[in-house]
Amino acid sequence: xxxxIAINVLVFILAxxxxxxxxxxxxxxxxxxxxxxxxxxxxxxLLQWGYAGSEVLEGTIDWVNLVGGGYVQLLKMIIMPxxxxxxxxxxxxxxDASALGKISLGVLGMLMLTTAISAVIGISMxxxxxxxxxGLVQGARELERGQAxxxxxxxxxxxxxxxxxxxxxxxNPFQDxxxxxxxSIISVVIFATFLGLAALGIKRENAAIGDKLIxxxxxxxxxxxxxxxxxxxxxxxxxxxxxxxxxxxSNLNDIFNLLGFVVASYVGLALILVMHALFLMGVGxxxxxxxxxxxxxxxxxxxxxxxxxxxxxxxxxxVDRIGVPPAIANFSxxxxxxxxxxGCAGLYPAMLAMMIAPxxxxxxxxxxxxxxxxxxxxxxxxxxxxxxxxxxxAAIIVLSTLDLPIALAGLLISIEPLIDMGRTxxxxxxxxxxxxxxxxxxxQHDAAIFASNDDQLDEPKAA
Numbered sequence: 294x295x296x297x298i299a300i301n302v303l304v305f306i307l308a309x310x311x312x313x314x315x316x317x318x319x320x321x322x323x324x325x326x327x328x329x330x331x332x333x334x335x336x337x338x339l340l341q342w343g344y345a346g347s348e349v350l351e352g353t354i355d356w357v358n359l360v361g362g363g364y365v366q367l368l369k370m371i372i373m374p375x376x377x378x379x380x381x382x383x384x385x386x387x388x389d390a391s392a393l394g395k396i397s398l399g400v401l402g403m404l405m406l407t408t409a410i411s412a413v414i415g416i417s418m419x420x421x422x423x424x425x426x427x428g429l430v431q432g433a434r435e436l437e438r439g440q441a442x443x444x445x446x447x448x449x450x451x452x453x454x455x456x457x458x459x460x461x462x463x464x465n466p467f468q469d470x471x472x473x474x475x476x477s478i479i480s481v482v483i484f485a486t487f488l489g490l491a492a493l494g495i496k497r498e499n500a501a502i503g504d505k506l507i508x509x510x511x512x513x514x515x516x517x518x519x520x521x522x523x524x525x526x527x528x529x530x531x532x533x534x535x536x537x538x539x540x541x542x543s544n545l546n547d548i549f550n551l552l553g554f555v556v557a558s559y560v561g562l563a564l565i566l567v568m569h570a571l572f573l574m575g576v577g578x579x580x581x582x583x584x585x586x587x588x589x590x591x592x593x594x595x596x597x598x599x600x601x602x603x604x605x606x607x608x609x610x611x612v613d614r615i616g617v618p619p620a621i622a623n624f625s626x627x628x629x630x631x632x633x634x635x636g637c638a639g640l641y642p643a644m645l646a647m648m649i650a651p652x653x654x655x656x657x658x659x660x661x662x663x664x665x666x667x668x669x670x671x672x673x674x675x676x677x678x679x680x681x682x683x684x685x686x687a688a689i690i691v692l693s694t695l696d697l698p699i700a701l702a703g704l705l706i707s708i709e710p711l712i713d714m715g716r717t718x719x720x721x722x723x724x725x726x727x728x729x730x731x732x733x734x735x736x737q738h739d740a741a742i743f744a745s746n747d748d749q750l751d752e753p754k755a756a
Contacts (some may be wrong), residue, residue, distance in 0.1 A: 333537040372601050375604060387620060400727050407572070410639075458675065611626065662695075
């Protein structure tokens with residue numbers, strides 16, 4: 294190992310040891326996560342300043358990514374078992390199929406509504422900042438990314454909305470449990486729902502056997518949640534490593550060249566947060582207290598760039614900090630990782646379409662185009678993969694449906710990671726907002742939990 298790389302890795306290890314010592318002394322996980330975020334930014338900035346573009350930086354990041362990438366992999370490891378068991382447990386506790394319908398309708402309705410509004414915000418940002426794809430410089434990386442997007446579009450360009458909805462229905466649940474398809478999470482939700490309804494049917498036919506079955510499901514659920522708690526306790530170290538990697542590998546020149554799009558995107562994301570806050574206020578939830586409680590979840594979503602990987606933290610925060618019932622929290626977190634992502638599937642595709650339309654002679658502000666764009670963005674938000682790259686998948690569907698050149702989406706590759714961090718945080722907050730609003734509308738929200746001052750994230754109790 295190069296001497297400088299060894300020194301950098303040693304500093305990184307010492308930072309982890311410092312966080313571990315603080316955590317062992319009883320500091321709340323949310324505070325340790327925040328400390329990890331700050332230390333990660335500082336380390337990343339120092340690495341960028343001292344070794345930008347060098348082999349030393351590349352070698353250091355390889356070692357740092359053992360922690361960051363390893364943590365994300367562990368979270369991905371527990372996603373499918375968690376979704377399967379929590380949805381199954383939630384359904385068996387409902388004892389009423391009509392309650393399942395109300396929860397699903399409430400969560401999906403909120404996700405789709407907020408996505409449609411996010412698309413309108415994206416359209417407004419494009420106009421406000423005067424953004425256009427005309428005149429953007431295409432370098433080697435942008436051309437390569439554009440070609441890759443064109444090749445990927447072959448998989449979805451001819452996919453109609455009914456076909457997309459049909460793809461949600463699992464034909465091989467074992468394949469979906471392995472995450473083989475972009476829509477695997479929603480397919481696992483459907484599979485788990487049917488398993489839960491079947492368990493309720495057995496209980497109606499034979500109460501003794503049904504009780505044993507549901508008891509077994511509860512035992513497995515507790516087992517999986519113990520695993521979740523083990524992984525969640527590693528969050529500060531994952532955030533530290535992920536943030537150090539993001540900051541140290543960012544290209545400041547590329548960011549400055551496309552600064553207008555970056556600023557417009559984050560202004561749009563901020564407005565989406567305001568929109569979420571208004572919905573929360575509308576059902577009697579204090580937005581300030583809400584954001585204080587979900588901050589650790591948004592922090593991890595921001596650094597990991599993965600809505601799916603944030604599912605465990607998402608469920609835990611809704612149940613133990615906001616007071617959302619487990620059934621609603623499980624559905625909103627799982628649906629929100631693949632449906633109605635406000636940032637990736639709402640704001641981003643709408644901004645791209647508005648920027649690209651003038652390059653092919655389309656008036657982006659014609660009423661027909663705007664109405665079609667909002668409708669397509671909303672419907673296309675179904676089944677967006679909740680991992681890094683989901684925004685590209687959404688853009689492919691929207692641009693191809695509107696018959697716009699999708700290769701131009703590759704022009705933004707240099708700033709993609711920077712914007713994707715904010716988009717992912719908004720996606721996750723959208724799902725938590727949907728769960729919170731739905732629980733209030735169904736009068737199932739636990740106000741006592743929400744009013745509590747417990748800021749610990751160490752013991753998830755989500756069921």
